[in-house]
Amino acid sequence: MKEKGFFVLLIVLLVVACTWAVGTGALHMSPGQIAGMLCARLGIDAGAAFNEQQENVFWIIRLPRVLMAVLIGATLSVSGAAMQGLFRNPLADPGLIGISSSASTTTVLMIVLGGKLFGNYESVFGQYGLNVATFAGALLAIIIVYRISQQQGKTNVGIMLLAGVAVNALAGALTSFITLLASDQQLRSVTFWMMGSLGGANWSNVAGILPFCLGCIIGLPLLAKSLNAFSLGESDAANLGIRTERLKTVVMALCAMGVGASVAVAGIIGFVGLVIPHIIRMIIGPEHRSLLVASALSGASLLVMADLVSRTIAQPVEIPIGIITAMVGGPFFLYLLIREKKRTTII
Amino acid sequence: MLEVDHISYQAQGRTLLNDVSVQVRSGAFTAFMGANGAGKSTLLKIISGEVKAPAGTISWNGKKLGEWDLKELAKVRAILRQQYNMQMPFSSEDIIAMGRYPHFRHKMTSRCKTVIKEVAEYVGVEQFLKRNYLTLSGGEQQRVQLARVLAQVWDATATERLILLDEPVSALDIQYQHQVLALVKELTASGFTIVAVLHDLNLAMQYSDDILMLKKGNKVTFGTKEEALSEAHIYETFGVEAALHQAKGYPHSFITICPVWKRYHGMTASGLQ
Secondary structure, eight states: OHHHHHHHHHHHHHHHHHHHHHHOSSSOOOHHHHHHHHHHHTTOOOOOOOOHHHHHIIIIIIHHHHHHHHHHHHHHHHHHHHHHHHHTOTTOOTTTTTHHHHHHHHHHHHHHHHHHHHSSHHHHHTTHHHHHHHHHHHHHHHHHHHHHHEETTEEOHHHHHHHHHHHHHHHHHHHHHHHHTOOHHHHHHHHHHHTOOOTTOOHHHHHHHHHHHHHHHHHHHHTHHHHHHHTTOHHHHHHTTOOHHHHHHHHHHHHHHHHHHHHHHHOOOOSHHHHHHHHHHHHHOSOHHHHHHHHHHHHHHHHHHHHHHHHHTBTTBOOOHHHHHHHHHHHHHHHHHHHHHHHOSOO | OEEEEEEEEEETTEEEEEEEEEEEOTTOEEEEEESTTSSHHHHHHHHHTSSOOSEEEEEETTEEGGGSOHHHHHHHEEEEOSOOOOOSOOBHHHHHHHTTGGGOSSSOOHHHHHHHHHHHHHHTOGGGTTSBGGGSOHHHHHHHHHHHHHHHHTTSOGGGOEEEEESTTTTSOHHHHHHHHHHHHHHHHTTOEEEEEOOOHHHHHHHOSEEEEEETTEEEEEEEHHHHSOHHHHHHHHSOOEEEEOOTTOSSOEEEEOOGGGTTHHHHHHHHO
């Protein structure tokens, strides 16, 4: 089958991307040494020579960072693809209905005012403090948009999109207002974080987002069949025996979880959730069972590579990854739109 | 038998259906007719469960709609709408496969694949199976959707199968209108019960068995097509003068409508001056 080959290719790509990203940087590591370090941890001597410094960089800096890129890339792509299925529109995106910006508002709020409002909140919540805040922000956005768009017990997708526009504007305004209150030191971290960066990756925040991201990456593909039926129309999906209200609730909650967690640790990384599903759909079609899994795999590869570029292109300065994805994703997406417009009248 | 029992429905203070009761025969093609806003589509939506009626009940084969399990109901009842606003480039086969969704959890069974082949052949879309649905013509798209609807109820026992059609041919050109309705008509021979909202009097006369005529939410008449489509009923329902003609050797009469302006001739003439 053609599709099986495609999945094998995607997995190979992901492994190659991860190995390349882990090995590249101020300190070089060969694939053999990487394998050797992994094996050594498992108690197997693979015979590859590596020194202690390499081992430290690998376990403490590079591996958590690459794993975080994998998790966030996969989460953003898979929730983008699922949202597009839910909205029956290939241009929908979690950013579109205000999840990302609302989550980012709560994060900025925590960075700037967290100390004043909650005292030493970091010690209370530990590493999960920010995660909890962004999840709350994302969920709040989704609940507001969802409530507003309810019409006679059903969701009006048009109103939902427009409500998302409003939430985006409001969240943007709030974020700007809060940054006015920030000190210089806070402003730096807010600005850097808002542009999106995986620079803060360590094992504890990888562990912090792991359950949220896995819920998204594993949970959404299980809903693939229902999302396919949903593309016919909501009432038609219901006529096929699908509980559409429950489907909408679950998809939204999973996306809020995943996107909220990603925003908490890495800021807003745009275009991944929009461009990846679009490309995959062009290659293997819109069938969600394949689309969601393929999107997760290739989103992970893309973000790993984007992060590699972000930290190596202007060494020793790190370019925020959000800038990289937008610089590459923006023009590419415009190109896609123009091509799509010529070919069909779908969008 | 599909029983529509004392259905009333109001929306925004307007009565859309007023105490409508009908007993639709199994294995027959029943058409719902009426002017715009007469409530025919609303009644079909109530039967399909998309809209809940505050008063009255619908039962299919003696079981009230609310008592059916959603999945079980999906295996015996399917709905074809006028138009589908698909945005995603699914293949025709993917779309027909959606009709099988109530029949499997995650992996399609071999029975499903057989059914997809059978219905595609029956509807005559087997050559489009691999094609992108969005690139098909309106008539071809509607046949693919019909195949999906058939795939959904294909396994049920003959008399259990109910297909609802909401203006199924309104967006199609004449050739496709007849193609789709002939296909649907043929289904009644194998026991399918068909309920369709139709606009065209002659199409209804040609293809349906029974007709329900509605006006402003009230039942005008319900009976065989010959009884229902009388000049008096057509005038009452649509406010137009009709003439029925019987051609020699033709199985049913056909209907022409007198120009509406004639009725208001005096009024419009003075109004135009």
